[in-house]
Amino acid sequence: VDATEVELLSHTAKYSCLRPSPLVCPNQSLVKEIDVIRQGRNVEGEERSMLSYSRAISVIKAYPHVITEHNIRDIHELPFLGVKILSMIEEFLKTGQITEAQTMLANPRFQSLSAFITIHGIGPHTARRLYDLGLRTLEELERYYEVKPGVSDEETMPLLDAEASANTEAAGERSIKIGLALRHDLGQTIPREEVEEINGTIMRELGHIQKGCKSVIAGGYRRGKPQSNDVDIVITHTDWNLGSQKVKGLCRKLVQRLHEQGLVTHVMYLSGFHEHNVLRTHHWDSLEKALTVFVSRHNSSRRNVYRRVDLIFAAPEVFWTAVVGWTGSTMFERDLRLWAKQQKGMKFDSSGISRRHDSKLYHPRTERDVFKVLGLVYIHPTLRNA
Ligand code: DCP
Numbered sequence: 001v002d003a004t005e006v007e008l009l010s011h012t013a014k015y016s017c018l019r020p021s022p023l024v025c026p027n028q029s030l031v032k033e034i035d036v037i038r039q040g041r042n043v044e045g046e047e048r049s050m051l052s053y054s055r056a057i058s059v060i061k062a063y064p065h066v067i068t069e070h071n072i073r074d075i076h077e078l079p080f081l082g083v084k085i086l087s088m089i090e091e092f093l094k095t096g097q098i099t100e101a102q103t104m105l106a107n108p109r110f111q112s113l114s115a116f117i118t119i120h121g122i123g124p125h126t127a128r129r130l131y132d133l134g135l136r137t138l139e140e141l142e143r144y145y146e147v148k149p150g151v152s153d154e155e156t157m158p159l160l161d162a163e164a165s166a167n168t169e170a171a172g173e174r175s176i177k178i179g180l181a182l183r184h185d186l187g188q189t190i191p192r193e194e195v196e197e198i199n200g201t202i203m204r205e206l207g208h209i210q211k212g213c214k215s216v217i218a219g220g221y222r223r224g225k226p227q228s229n230d231v232d233i234v235i236t237h238t239d240w241n242l243g244s245q246k247v248k249g250l251c252r253k254l255v256q257r258l259h260e261q262g263l264v265t266h267v268m269y270l271s272g273f274h275e276h277n278v279l280r281t282h283h284w285d286s287l288e289k290a291l292t293v294f295v296s297r298h299n300s301s302r303r304n305v306y307r308r309v310d311l312i313f314a315a316p317e318v319f320w321t322a323v324v325g326w327t328g329s330t331m332f333e334r335d336l337r338l339w340a341k342q343q344k345g346m347k348f349d350s351s352g353i354s355r356r357h358d359s360k361l362y363h364p365r366t367e368r369d370v371f372k373v374l375g376l377v378y379i380h381p382t383l384r385n386a
């Protein structure tokens with residue numbers, strides 16, 4: 001590992017990967033209010049504005065004191081807080097609310113679009129298209145897509161073919177149908193102990209196909225969230241030298257087995273080593289992913305519950321890079337990529353780290369090495385909630 005110069009952590013830093021950010025911050029109710037406005041920009045597809053609000057929220061999340069009239073001057077020193085957001089913060093200090101957020105929450109269009117994007121497969125663009133067709137509620141969406149809630153597996157056939165699940169319109173519509181049919185389950189959050197049990201079940205099944213694999217549960221779970229919306233599991237083989245060969249094609253085999261065991265009912269997206277992307281260099285397709293619907297039998301007294309489980313397979317040399325890339329938060333990831341590019345002349349994403357000028361690849365052996373390679377001070381996963 002080439003240890004480069006290291007930038008010190010500070011809550012005033014411009015990159016969120018330099019700002020330790022707890023899950024719950026001292027100004028959480030302010031963050032919640034500004035997040036309504038961010039969501040408003042998100043559903044309307046106003047991406048630049050949404051990013052400004054995301055950045056502002058992330059800066060406030062890292063600020064370690066409760067904001068009051070007495071320290072509001074300090075807030076003016078923080079990056080990414082423009083005059084508009086500063087005046088919103090002042091309004092919040094005076095009234096405990098932000099008018100624009102309250103107006104947004106009362107707006108029926110905002111309510112419909114926000115409800116639509118909770119469905120897996122529906123993004124802001126599709127939500128607006130459905131709204132323009134005159135649809136307003138999730139029940140109307142069910143009728144439009146001819147979906148019955150909690151519908152049987154026969155009616156929403158699993159997608160097990162990588163080619164068929166490419167970004168086609170049919171695949172998109174199928175994904176929405178699954179998301180709608182299972183919305184009552186998929187809308188429920190998953191407690192930590194169930195997340196662990198799902199990982200245990202999956203790794204036990206994987207052991208029947210390939211010995212010597214290991215996994216890390218990434219995503220919000222790893223950042224300390226008590227409840228997750230889905231389960232993100234990054235998997236590799238423990239043999240540093242031969243592991244790369246051993247994980248090749250394993251994603252597909254595991255999903256096939258889980259499906260045969262009745263543990264996975266739907267696969268929304270599957271990419272394997274067949275996938276070629278000519279725009280990318282050879283090493284970037286080192287990840288195999290499956291976005292699945294998993295049948296969780298966690299609570300034996302209740303019925304089975306459908307849960308979204310993402311499986312990510314990485315070769316050992318990119319495993320810790322993939323774990324960092326899938327731990328998030330989304331803003332932390334965005335700034336890791338920006339930091340690598342702007343400050344280090346490197347390219348970072350969840351499938352690898354490389355140096356731009358000579359394409360040298362980095363193979364960190366630990367999570368700390370990932371940070372070291374990028375010239376960053378290590379930040380514990382629970383402080384990556386930017
Ligand atoms: N991630 C990413 N790019 C993607 C997918 C994921 O950078 N295309 C990263 C950022 C996320 C993490 O992986 O924080 C997991 O993604 P999730 O959507 O599962 O989000 P979280 O796990 O953070 O929260 P939750 O699942 O509870 O909603």
Ligand code: MG
Nearest residue numbers: 219220230232
């Ligand atoms: Mg997640």
